[in-house]
Structure formats: structure tokens, C-alpha cells
Amino acid sequence: MITDFLETxxxxxxxxxxxxxxxxxxxxxxxxxxxxxxxxxxxxxxDEIQEVASITAQADALVLNLxxxxxxxxxxMLVAGQRANQFGIPIILDPVxxxxxxxxxxxxxxxxxxxxxxxxxGNRSEISFLAGKENSAKGVDSFDQTxxxxxxxxxxxxxxxxxxxxxxxxGATDIIVDEQQIVTxxxxxxxxxxxxxxxxxxTSLVGSFCGSQPQEIFASTLTALLAxxxxxxxxxxxxxxxxxxSLRTAIIDTIxxxxxxxxxxxxxxxxxxx
Amino acid sequence: MITDFLETxxxxxxxxxxxxxxxxxxxxxxxxxxxxxxxxxxxxxxDEIQEVASITAQADALVLNLxxxxxxxxxxMLVAGQRANQFGIPIILDPVxxxxxxxxxxxxxxxxxxxxxxxxxGNRSEISFLAGKENSAKGVDSFDQTxxxxxxxxxxxxxxxxxxxxxxxxGATDIIVDEQQIVTxxxxxxxxxxxxxxxxxxTSLVGSFCGSQPQEIFASTLTALLAxxxxxxxxxxxxxxxxxxSLRTAIIDTIxxxxxxxxxxxxxxxxxxx
Amino acid sequence: MITDFLETxxxxxxxxxxxxxxxxxxxxxxxxxxxxxxxxxxxxxxDEIQEVASITAQADALVLNLxxxxxxxxxxMLVAGQRANQFGIPIILDPVxxxxxxxxxxxxxxxxxxxxxxxxxGNRSEISFLAGKENSAKGVDSFDQTxxxxxxxxxxxxxxxxxxxxxxxxGATDIIVDEQQIVTxxxxxxxxxxxxxxxxxxTSLVGSFCGSQPQEIFASTLTALLAxxxxxxxxxxxxxxxxxxSLRTAIIDTIxxxxxxxxxxxxxxxxxxx
Numbered sequence: 001m002i003t004d005f006l007e008t009x010x011x012x013x014x015x016x017x018x019x020x021x022x023x024x025x026x027x028x029x030x031x032x033x034x035x036x037x038x039x040x041x042x043x044x045x046x047d048e049i050q051e052v053a054s055i056t057a058q059a060d061a062l063v064l065n066l067x068x069x070x071x072x073x074x075x076x077m078l079v080a081g082q083r084a085n086q087f088g089i090p091i092i093l094d095p096v097x098x099x100x101x102x103x104x105x106x107x108x109x110x111x112x113x114x115x116x117x118x119x120x121x122g123n124r125s126e127i128s129f130l131a132g133k134e135n136s137a138k139g140v141d142s143f144d145q146t147x148x149x150x151x152x153x154x155x156x157x158x159x160x161x162x163x164x165x166x167x168x169x170x171g172a173t174d175i176i177v178d179e180q181q182i183v184t185x186x187x188x189x190x191x192x193x194x195x196x197x198x199x200x201x202x203t204s205l206v207g208s209f210c211g212s213q214p215q216e217i218f219a220s221t222l223t224a225l226l227a228x229x230x231x232x233x234x235x236x237x238x239x240x241x242x243x244x245x246s247l248r249t250a251i252i253d254t255i256x257x258x259x260x261x262x263x264x265x266x267x268x269x270x271x272x273x274x
Numbered sequence: 275m276i277t278d279f280l281e282t283x284x285x286x287x288x289x290x291x292x293x294x295x296x297x298x299x300x301x302x303x304x305x306x307x308x309x310x311x312x313x314x315x316x317x318x319x320x321d322e323i324q325e326v327a328s329i330t331a332q333a334d335a336l337v338l339n340l341x342x343x344x345x346x347x348x349x350x351m352l353v354a355g356q357r358a359n360q361f362g363i364p365i366i367l368d369p370v371x372x373x374x375x376x377x378x379x380x381x382x383x384x385x386x387x388x389x390x391x392x393x394x395x396g397n398r399s400e401i402s403f404l405a406g407k408e409n410s411a412k413g414v415d416s417f418d419q420t421x422x423x424x425x426x427x428x429x430x431x432x433x434x435x436x437x438x439x440x441x442x443x444x445g446a447t448d449i450i451v452d453e454q455q456i457v458t459x460x461x462x463x464x465x466x467x468x469x470x471x472x473x474x475x476x477t478s479l480v481g482s483f484c485g486s487q488p489q490e491i492f493a494s495t496l497t498a499l500l501a502x503x504x505x506x507x508x509x510x511x512x513x514x515x516x517x518x519x520s521l522r523t524a525i526i527d528t529i530x531x532x533x534x535x536x537x538x539x540x541x542x543x544x545x546x547x548x
Numbered sequence: 549m550i551t552d553f554l555e556t557x558x559x560x561x562x563x564x565x566x567x568x569x570x571x572x573x574x575x576x577x578x579x580x581x582x583x584x585x586x587x588x589x590x591x592x593x594x595d596e597i598q599e600v601a602s603i604t605a606q607a608d609a610l611v612l613n614l615x616x617x618x619x620x621x622x623x624x625m626l627v628a629g630q631r632a633n634q635f636g637i638p639i640i641l642d643p644v645x646x647x648x649x650x651x652x653x654x655x656x657x658x659x660x661x662x663x664x665x666x667x668x669x670g671n672r673s674e675i676s677f678l679a680g681k682e683n684s685a686k687g688v689d690s691f692d693q694t695x696x697x698x699x700x701x702x703x704x705x706x707x708x709x710x711x712x713x714x715x716x717x718x719g720a721t722d723i724i725v726d727e728q729q730i731v732t733x734x735x736x737x738x739x740x741x742x743x744x745x746x747x748x749x750x751t752s753l754v755g756s757f758c759g760s761q762p763q764e765i766f767a768s769t770l771t772a773l774l775a776x777x778x779x780x781x782x783x784x785x786x787x788x789x790x791x792x793x794s795l796r797t798a799i800i801d802t803i804x805x806x807x808x809x810x811x812x813x814x815x816x817x818x819x820x821x822x
Contacts, residue, residue, distance in 0.1 A: 025593070026300040026574040026577055026593075027577050027578055027581050027593050028578060028581075029300060029301050030301055030302060030304060030305070030470065030471070030578060031578070033301050033302075033470035033471075034469065034470050034518065034519065034522070037467075037468045037469065037470055037518065038468060038517065038518050038519070043470065044371065044374070045299070045300075045301050045341070045342055046342060046371075046374075046375075047342065047344065048342075048343060048344040048345065048377055050345070050376075050377040051374075051375035051376070051377035051378065054374070054375045054376065054377075055374055055375055058374065067593070068593055068594060068595065068596075070595065070596040070620075071596065071598070072344075097592065097594075100592070100594075100599075100602070100603055100606065101594075101598075101599035101602045101603055102598075102599070102602065103596055103598040103599035103602075104599065193585075194585050194586060194804060195585065196578065196581035196582050196585055196591065197578070197581075241805070242801050243586065243800065243801025243802065243803075243804035243805050244582065244585065244586050244800055244801065244804040245582065245586070245796070245797035245798065245799070245800030245801040245804065246797055246798075246801050248519070248582070248797075249519035249520055249522075249523060249797060250519065250520075251519070252517065252518055252519030253516050253517025253518065253519040253520050254517065255517075256468060256517035256518040256519065257515070257517050300574040303574055303575050304575055304576060304578060304579070304744065304745070307575050307576075307744035307745075308743065308744050308792065308793065308796070311741075311742045311743065311744055311792065312742060312791065312792050312793070317744065318645065318648070319573070319574075319575050319615070319616055320616060320645075320648075320649075321616065321618065322616075322617060322618040322619065322651055324619070324649075324650075324651040325648075325649035325650070325651035325652065328648070328649045328650065328651075329648055329649055332648065346618075522793070523793035523794055523796075523797060524793065524794075525793070526791065526792055526793030527790050527791025527792065527793040527794050528791065529791075530791035530792040530793065531789070531791050
């Protein structure tokens with residue numbers, strides 16, 4: 001089923017050119033816009049409360065990224081999110097660093113309480129925190145890379161069950177779950193952690209694919225994670241030994257030229273029986 | 275006349291090193307600063323209302339870019355713009371996505387009502403909107419690439435006549451008009467649309483050239499569009515098949531090493547008889 | 549003594565992976581985050597007043613960069629800074645463009661009055677301004693590159709004596725002083741001035757090294773300046789003739805792969821007898 005999906009997902013996206021409205025942080029926003037364009041979607045970044053509702057209404061997906069959240073933008077997120085829900089536009093939440101401050105925790109609680117999300121995409125720390133685990137993260141980087149995958153699956157499922165959405169956990173092994181399914185994916189490379197925004201860019205790709213096929217949220221999310229992981233692998237190979245600056249450029253290049261064959265042949269994932 | 279101008283425009287700019295004050299969006303601001311430096315001008319980005327007037331007073335040009343506009347920055351734009359008008363400093367407006375929300379429409383109306391602009395630089399959707407046409411854009415991307423050039427010229431002229439300024443429309447064919455002249459330009463490549471901020475960067479170049487020669491707004495604007503188009507072509511050739519990440523870097527590289535000979539030999543433009 | 553320090557500084561940083569909290573500008577923030585990651589530290593950018601104190605409390609260093617300062621972020625800087633002082637976390641101030649507006653002057657005065665700083669890192673204009681000299685800068689770029697080094701040393705010492713901190717002045721010749729020591733450093737290349745954010749990135753490296761070894765502020769600051777200068781030299785050599793876009797990427801690449809041997813062999817500095 002996912003194999004069939006991968007056959008057509010890229011041309012469909014490039015045909016539809018979904019508009020992805022982002023309320024996001026100012027650290028990685030340029031990379032998020034560029035990767036959205038690179039895959040064939042159309043990004044719009046706008047956070048003024050007076051305009052977000054009307055922009056979301058024109059969009060195919062809404063990305064809420066908490067990287068440099070402030071009170072003004074949180075208020076705009078709630079307005080945009082309500083409009084998205086009203087119009088059936090999928091919302092993708094990236095709860096960046098949710099465990100590092102009470103402000104972020106309360107912000108996420110508010111977003112989760114007031115909005116129906118399609119996808120939550122985070123790292124192991126962030127999703128663990130949402131599953132009620134103590135935060136042991138340092139800053140916005142993930143901890144627990146050595147945490148066994150089955151424990152992390154349980155945590156992700158807990159969040160998915162509670163919020164009735166897809167939960168994607170990125171790391172050495174990626175995990176995508178919803179209330180029924182569990183898939184793990186294995187693409188990517190460790191050097192991606194040395195670039196800011198690989199998580200944010202993945203979330204923008206989730207927004208792009210979900211905006212293209214909002215009836216296929218699970219498969220769209222998996223595709224985004226595969227695409228990003230493959231781009232990291234190819235980028236790393238292409239820029240070997242050059243460093244994180246070149247890798248970042250090569251990831252965007254690879255997404256820009258990603259084709260169905262590469263996605264199908266290189267994408268490593270398998271369904272886990274619960 | 276324009277040919278003579280191209281002969282000296284680059285060394286003049288590099289000699290003067292004009293200071294270009296930007297109130298701009300947080301998506302493409304880094305690229306705008308880097309391209310301003312690359313051409314030989316000096317960027318300053320500052321939007322705090324308490325300081326914008328004194329910074330504009332020291333500047334050679336003022337760029338107002340509406341990409342991620344909010345109420346706070348709109349207020350600062352009005353203050354900076356009034357100071358620029360008072361001191362005879364050219365203002366370049368980039369009405370990013372003007373058609374996508376009432377907030378942006380009203381913001382642009384206010385800026386147009388209260389400020390005398392030197393240049394408006396937009397894509398076909400944005401300039402069409404300013405000419406009173408219905409907005410059919412999707413997000414911030416342009417529509418109507420197939421719109422015939424003569425119709426677009428008429429729209430640009432309508433805006434130029436009303437606002438008594440230069441109007442530059444970028445796209446497959448660039449159009450530069452004022453109340454007397456019409457020039458079209460043909461440099462650039464389609465891949466530039468896959469990079470966020472090629473429009474914003476063009477506007478920063480317009481600011482750089484106008485800041486260098488404020489008595490030659492029309493020719494400065496044309497030069498900026500030629501420079502950006504040429505950089506896209508050379509960048510595309512140099513990075514062939516690599517993708518949009520590399521092209522972005524190559525555009526800045528090319529601007530950084532642009533010389534008079536390349537500008538003269540590669541710049542494709544012609545004056546249109548009205 | 550500094551020679552011994554250089555022997556171990558890189559592995560120590562990579563072992564500790566210090567968390568560097570930045571309140572910084574939106575122009576160069578992505579480069580600051582990427583260079584912090586590239587050297588092996590962990591960046592967190594956050595400026596919401598409700599969360600900065602708790603984030604600073606978890607951090608190993610605090611970077612305050614005034615590039616696009618506004619009133620909201622200034623208030624957050626004061627809160628974060630007080631928490632840093634309370635916890636003994638080193639604060640690094642980058643007084644970007646301090647001379648260009650009364651707002652920035654008063655902001656810096658407030659920060660200097662209320663906070664104990666570990667390091668001030670600026671260009672010749674900025675440090676001269678803090679030493680009470682008239683501002684003759686244009687925008688945020690430095691002036692007085694031809695100012696003789698001994699005069700600049702005197703100015704830096706004046707600031708260091710008054711504020712009891714390390715003062716680092718970057719330029720063709722870098723100067724690092726505190727109340728006892730004077731060191732000059734000579735790495736770098738002129739092309740670095742054509743990239744926005746080389747100053748900001750240097751400050752982020754100062755934060756990274758100081759966060760790693762807060763008991764060695766002077767040596768950490770020197771190391772950061774050597775690292776950035778060496779990266780500029782190697783980057784320039786590697787990308788010769790390509791331009792400022794490629795140089796920027798190469799600087800981050802070089803920092804990402806910087807090793808102790810390169811730091812020791814290429815770092816050019818000497819202690820000045822007062």
C-alpha cells in the first residue's frame with residue numbers, strides 16, 4: 001500500500017504545488033522555505049494575527065513550529081489553527097524544545113487542547129516529553145538516542161492515541177505511528193545532527209506532502225521522513241569530508257532533484273506488528 | 275544612454291559603498307544582506323521604531339519588503355519612509371504577497387498614500403494587484419506567467435503613472451517602466467523560482483544601485499534586474515544538475531564577482547516604443 | 549600557557565557540548581546556530597521573556613547580540629543576563645552597530661550597567677565607540693581599518709578596565725585584552741568582510757569556547773578568534789575565485805572539521821608587552 005503511494009506521491013505533489021503556510025522560527029525559516037520549494041510545494045511564512053486566518057484559508061497545510069516561539073506568535077498560531085480545523089486543512093506541529101521551559105509546555109498544551117492536529121513531528125526528547133516522561137534533554141537537541149526503539153514506539157503511540165493523530169519521531173531510527181499502524185524508517189546519517197533545522201525541514205516536508213494528499217496523512221508523513229533521510233545520505237556521500245555547510249546545501253539540492261525511482265529504491269522502512 | 279550607464283555603474287557603486295537600510299522579512303533577510311555585500315554595498319537591517327529614523331537618515335537607500343510584515347514593523351516602515359522622503363533618500367518597495375490578505379492590502383495602501391516611492395519591484399501578481407486587477411495568485415508566488423507582456427506593461431504603467439515612480443516587474447520577461455519609458459529585459463532562468471528570495475534579493479540590488487546613483491533611478495533599477503538575471507544564468511550553468519541549494523550559493527558568488535564586461539555583454543534588454 | 553590550552557580546547561568542547569543560549573538578530577541567526585553546531589557545541593535561540601531565564605539557567609554561556617535589537621528583546625536580554633550572572637554563566641556581548649542610534653547606545657549602557665559581562669566582542673568602530681570615541685562608522689561595518697593597532701589596543705583596554713571583562717576587537721589584526729594581558733592575532737582574510745555575520749559567528753564561537761571552559765575566558769576568546777580566522781583562510785583557499793556565497797559555506801565546513809593540529813599550526817598570535 002505504501003509502495004503504491006510512493007509510486008505517485010512526487011508527481012502528484014509537483015502537479016498540485018500545495019501552499020504550505022508556516023508559522024515558524026526565525027532560525028531555520030529560510031531552509032524551511034527553500035526545502036518546501038525544492039520538493040515542488042509553495043511556502044508562505046506569515047505570522048501577523050490580522051492576516052493568518054485568511055492566509056491559512058488559502059493554504060493546503062499549516063505548519064506550526066515552536067522554535068523561537070513568543071506570545072505574539074502563539075496567539076497567531078491559535079487563530080491560524082482554528083481556521084485550518086474549520087476548513088479541514090491538515091495541521092503539522094513541531095514542538096521544538098517543548099521540555100525546556102514552562103512557557104513552551106503551556107503553549108503546547110494550549111495548542112493540543114484547542115486544535116485537532118494531523119501530525120506531530122518531533123525528536124525523541126520532545127515526543128517523550130509529550131508522553132509524560134521527565135525531560136532530560138539539553139537545549140533543543142535530542143537525548144536518548146540509545147533508548148530502545150520499542151520503548152520509543154510505546155511513547156509515540158501514547159501521544160497518538162491521546163491526540164488521535166500521526167506521531168513521527170525522527171532520530172537514528174525514525175518512528176511513525178497512528179492509532180493503528182507502526183512503521184520504522186532507517187534512512188539518514190549522523191552528520192545531519194550537525195546542521196540546524198534538519199528537524200524543521202523534515203516538518204516542512206511533512207507539511208508539503210500532507211498538503212498534497214490530505215487524505216493520506218500517514219503515508220505522506222512517512223514519505224517526508226524517507227525523503228529527508230535519503231537526502232541526508234546522498235548529500236553526505238556527495239560532500240564527503242567537506243562538512244556541515246556543504247551538507248546542508250546538498251540536502252536541499254537532493255530534495256530538489258528527488259525522483260520516484262530514488263525514493264522507491266533507497267527508502268528503507270518496515271511495518272511493525274503491534 | 276543605458277549603455278553608457280552600464281559602463282560605470284559597478285565601479286561607482288563599489289567606490290561609494292552605499293548604505294542600504296532594510297526593513298524586511300525574516301525568511302530571506304540573510305540572503306538580502308549577503309547579496310548587498312556581494313555587489314559592494316553595505317546592508318543594515320533594523321526595524322525598531324525608536325531607531326529607524328536615525329538609521330535611515332544615514333542611509334543611501336531604504337528597502338521596504340513586506341514578506342513577513344506585522345503591525346510593529348509596518349509602523350516602523352512609515353517612520354523610516356517619512357525620514358527617507360524628508361532627506362531625499364530613494365525608497366524601494368517590495369509588496370510581497372500584497373493580494374493575499376486585507377492586512378497587506380491596507381498596509382500597502384498606507385505606504386503608498388504616505389510615502390513617495392522611487393521604485394516598486396514586484397512579480398506579475400503583485401503589480402497586477404496594484405493595478406487594480408483581481409488577485410489570482412496562490413500564496414506569494416506569481417501567476418500569469420503566460421500573460422502577454424504587453425498587457426503586463428500596461429498594468430505596470432498604470433501603477434507608475436499613479437504613483438509617479440519606477441515600476442519593475444520580474445518574471446520570465448522583466449519589465450521596467452516609468453511615466454516615460456518602457457524597457458523589457460530577458461535574463462534569468464526558470465530554476466530561480468525554486469529558490470526563496472530571488473525577488474527579495476533583486477529588490478536589495480535595486481536598493482544598492484539606487485543608493486549609489488539616486489539621480490538615475492530608472493537605469494539603476496534596470497541594472498539590478500540585469501545583474502540578478504545574469505547571476506541566475508551563470509549560476510545555473512555553473513551548478514548544472516546540482517539543484518536549488520547550490521544555485522542559491524552560485525547566484526551570490528556571481529554577484530560578488532560581477533564585472534562591467536559581463537554586465538555589458540550578457541545584459542539583454544530593449545526599449546519598447548510606447 | 550595558551551599553547552597548552554590549544555592542545556586540549558577542542559576535544560574538551562566536543563566532550564562537554566556546551567549549550568549556548570543566544571538572544572540574537574534575525575539576519576545571521578542561522579549561521580550562528582550552524583557554526584555553534586559545527587564546532588561541537590549546542591545552540592539554543594530563544595527570546596521570549598517568559599522563558600529566557602529558565603533557558604539561560606540550563607545553558608553554559610549566554611550570547612547577547614544587538615544586530616536587530618528591539619525593545620521586546622532588550623527586556624528579555626536583561627532578564628536572561630541577570631539569571632546568567634546569578635548562576636555564574638559567562639555572558640558574551642556583541643554590540644552590533646552600537647554607534648548608529650541613540651536606542652542602541654542606551655541599550656548597551658543599560659546592559660553594561662546591569663550585567664557583569666565575561667567578553668565584549670566587536671569591530672573597531674564598536675569598541676572605539678564604547679571607549680568614548682566619536683562614531684565615524686557607516687552602518688554596521690567597521691571603520692578605521694588603518695587605525696594603528698596600538699591605538700586600538702589602548703581603546704580596548706579602556707573598555708576592559710572599566711567593565712572588568714575581556715574585550716576582543718576583530719579586524720585585519722585581532723586584539724584580545726583584559727585588565728592584565730594583551731594578545732594580537734593575525735588570521736583571517738579580507739574576503740570575510742563580504743559575508744554578513746562573520747562577526748556574529750565569531751561571537752557564537754566565543755560563546756561556545758567560554759561555555760566549555762568558563763574558568764578560561766581569555767584563552768577561550770582567543771581560541772574562537774583563531775578558529776574563525778583560520779576557517780576564513782582555509783575557506784578562501786578552498787573556494788578561490790568562487791565568491792562570498794561559497795566562502796560562507798566553506799567557513800562553516802572548516803569549523804566543522806577543525807582539529808587541534810590545524811589550530812596549533814595555523815594560529816598566529818603573540819602576546820604584547822604592555
